[in-house]
Amino acid sequence: MLDPIVNFFTRIFQWIGRGIGLVIGVILWPFMWLGRWYTHRGWILKTVLGAAVLALACLYAYFFWSTQRWTGFDPDYVARYNFEKRNVSAGEEIQAAEGATTPKSCGRSAIVDVTADLIDFNVNENAWVPSMILSKAGLFGVPWRHTPFFDNKAAFQLGINQAVRRTAIELVDTLGRVRGTSQIDQNLQDARGAVTFDEETWYFGINPFGPKTPTPSFYRAAIRDLQAFNERLAACNATFDARADNLVTFLDRIANDIGSTSDMLRVRSETYNSGWFDTRADDRFWFAYGQLYAYYGIIHATRADFDDVIKSRGLVPLWDRTEQQLRAALNITPFIISNGKEAGWIMPTHLATMGFYVLRVRSNLIELRSVLDR
Template structure:
């Protein structure tokens, strides 16, 4: 697949006047990829700093460190970036760096399979991993809630006042960006959590956590399955313009709450 956020055509947009990102056109895939990248970055950091070390004291795995470094590079980076001051003028593309990260992660897996690498699947490591992921999910959920909050209750005036967001329905042309970033993140975390279930299987059995993990996976899958044809940021009680951002955030909050439940059991 083409890595859209770095694609010159995506950044140039309409005849070089405005990129596609601020518009409602041709940007859903870019937002999805950015959301998925956020999840992969988070887990790769935990692999390099936590899970890929023996009791957090051994040296970091070189393949995991290389993958972490490659994934941190800006997602908009192309071969030549003359109009973006925060990017180097000439560089390797984001896509080539991310493909290198895939090779590094596969190399780590191959060495792990041959018992030549470390994966420390202890309960306290699962606790930290879930804590970091829950915080990540919570941050995006808050972004969605803020965007869809057209009005809020003001305690001082005892009345509803304009909120930080809006309820413009299909006329909120940036709502699809927020929605599909969350969609990409949930899609990635759904796969990551299925893999984590296998990696931490003994911990889940020992602490009787499989039923809660089931519910978490269900809620992640339900969030990842939301894919409206047109994203609407309407009122929650609207008949004609639904609030897709709230629908996404509800499933995300359920999954996050399950992560917190698992974390609390592990902390006993």
């Protein structure tokens, strides 16, 4: 009596096996055809094509290694700066000991130091993925951000770069000059120009056609300019205007920046609910994560640079809470990003969770700004 049932399931598994074999055959057919074609060519053509295939294989191996190895990633990276031991605001003259003959010195800018280190983390400690040729080529022409593969690190780096760009702009426009009416600092201006350069330029381009200077070279130049500014500031030959109204402006710009990211997360979360199968959820998540990762250090550095203002306005408890919430957001590192429904019970909604933390940080920044603006 069981024979018909056994035969039925046997036929089903045979059909499934044939279907899988057919799919594999369709996928492998172009490669098999190329293999047969290659074996009938002359040795010169074989050598040239073999070298090209080997070079492509090496490029893919390097691309895979670069996208999967996150060198220097540390959510607690702020601890190594020991900002709590600083006792001087940025640009403030350091009082020399009585009778000392050493040249006068001033406080370095922690914001500038952290910004330069974040760029270094992006392009020196790690390969800059967005401008790599295979990152630009995608998967058979399909951009990696439309696939589940190899785009998380690139999105994370772009998120960091977004915060770095915003900070560089504010350093030029407000923080690195007196009341916005003094001359723009040339080092900061050069750094801003370098760090706002196109994020995806490789060694060669089509529009305009010809060789180009790749993106990482511009960003490395920005590091040198930021460090040069800080050396001049430490020698009291540059300006850092650590006034309360400049702090208000800076916090307002950061709040607006992450507010845009919050809206990006909201739109994706509300429009698509494919759970683990949403191939664009991961790059949006890691962009937001990278942005908060960078602002975690920049907010700590801002506290060090505006130490006098923060203490005199009684902002220490609120500032502590802002830093804690930024750090809490960095605890969210799921292996696979899911964009499920908020009321779902199988697939989680990591985008909504990240959006919640982004909004919490933004609300604290707005509160800080409101207290300072009274």
